[in-house]
Amino acid sequence: MEKIIKGKAFVLGDNIDTDQIIPAEYLVYSLTDPEEKKKYGHFALSGVPLSQTGLQEGGIPFIKGENYQSDFNIVIGGSNFGCGSSREHAPFALKVAGVKAIIAESYARIFYRNSVDGGFLLPFETPQKLNNKIKTGDELKLNIESNTLKNISSGEYFNLRSLGDILPIVEAGDIFKYARLKGMIV
């Protein structure tokens, strides 16, 4: 597991549901075919209304043109991130687009589980609202051991919540690797 994640912030509002993360019409694509799965990266966050994408100003596309990877690899959300459907395609799409971590005040249960059990990305919780303090494009440094976030662009430090109960699964990589370490499956 990487201990330090550095990258550019992409800031979103509250209640970003899975239809905004990956609209249902794209769920038809294969998640394993090397070419087809790029569609998930290309359409990641394409359901977010333009005024709400890339805050504080808004109107910043997550994916440029025909790309399937984003210039932004840390998503800053608000409350109830990932609400809505159970589609694991949502954290998968963000991963294909290059997102390594999300930092939000709270998560919907299924999205949170999917992110961790599938080993797609790290869902960190922040005790304070950050999606009004960090701007899209800010350079961030996330320290996974100390649970801290540095906004390199502004010089601010933020304390995040520990990953808690899920840390052993995160450290193992995913739920299967965790279960193998524990001898539950071979």
Next chain:
Amino acid sequence: MGMTITEKILSKSAGKSKVKPGENLWLNVDVLMTHDVCGPPTINIWKREFGENAKIWDKEKLVIFPDHYIFTKNPQANRNVGILRQFAKDYNLENYYDVGTDRYKGVCHIALAEEGYNIPGTVLFGTDSHTCTSGAFGMFSTGVGNTDAAFIIGTGKIWEKVPESMKFTFTGELPPYLTAKDLILHVLGDITTDGGTYRALEFNGEGVFSLSIDERMTLTNMVIEAGAMNGIIEADEVTEAYVKERSNKSYEIFKSDPDAKYVAEYKYDISKIEPSVAKPHSPANLDSVRDVQGTKLTKCYIGSCTGGKISDFKAAAKIIFGNEIKVPTFIVPASTAVAKQLGENTIAGVSLKQIFQNAGCEIAPSSCAACLGGPIDTVGRAIDGETIISTTNRNFPGRMGSKKSSVYLASPLTVAASALSGAIADPRDFL
């Protein structure tokens, strides 16, 4: 300290005598359900992790309903149904309900009930957030992603954190102008879209137990809209009668102890509730129909696991009977059994199907259809800047198709009244 019904069912599933909220458990799963959107990737993960010779933990407990993207020309969607078909063939799965055969059922959550998979006291998981619907049968049910589902297929087990419980008590009887949809929209308005996160929402009181199984499922179906892990209603004689008609499995009825602990309790007098809507773009954006009546519409939609049951169509038909619709209105029965019942149930000798056809409604074949947008050729899908009123469950931006559309969620009575008006209308003016 006593236990709630949810805690009791989870302790039984984990083989423990007592559990507490916050505790992590490994549960033994009684049923795993999947469908055409999440089934193929789940099967891929299962094979990747357990190998090409992997064994399904218990074939009788794996249930597969193609239901989401069924009537479409989209090649990838049809390929996904083909993957399920091949999987069912390769592993000789009895509980596969194939499209294009008389076994096809339609929307999984309603089909689970109709086919006798919902058994009081059991634990059911599904690769769909609305799996919580089954909680109407006094059982634990919740949605998971593909990875967790693949883990279940290989092991029959899954980890879960025991949820805290919230209790919602409804007193009084449902007046003719309300349905369970109005009740759950009130709950969502009060606790908002994350007020139930990682919690069990337990429904109680005479106002709940006087409801049919269909209507109880409307309550538990939408608890995910509050972020809840599960919704639950204790089984009673209504539940038992429904289950016995469809299954010969034994069951155990659990009830919450009088001293069970709830993190919050809400009480509602049903007689004080008004016909309600969730305005765009959140299921918790509660308002009374009176406050938004007259809002011009481009489309009305009655369907889905939430609002496409026979009780929903009976309610809508009461208002539509003998009238003509003013805007395009789609009737999408959740299951093929419901579609059949549309032809059998009558008002003054006219079948519900005929009532909707006479009024000018478009009746579509059973599937999830436009509830979640789907491929662009999906019937009833939201196009551009439409304003729609729907009996479905979510109105986040783009949920029914175009993210430029605005969707109001309401009861089938309110949607029917609105269809006759071409604008949002109060069912009390039509009954």
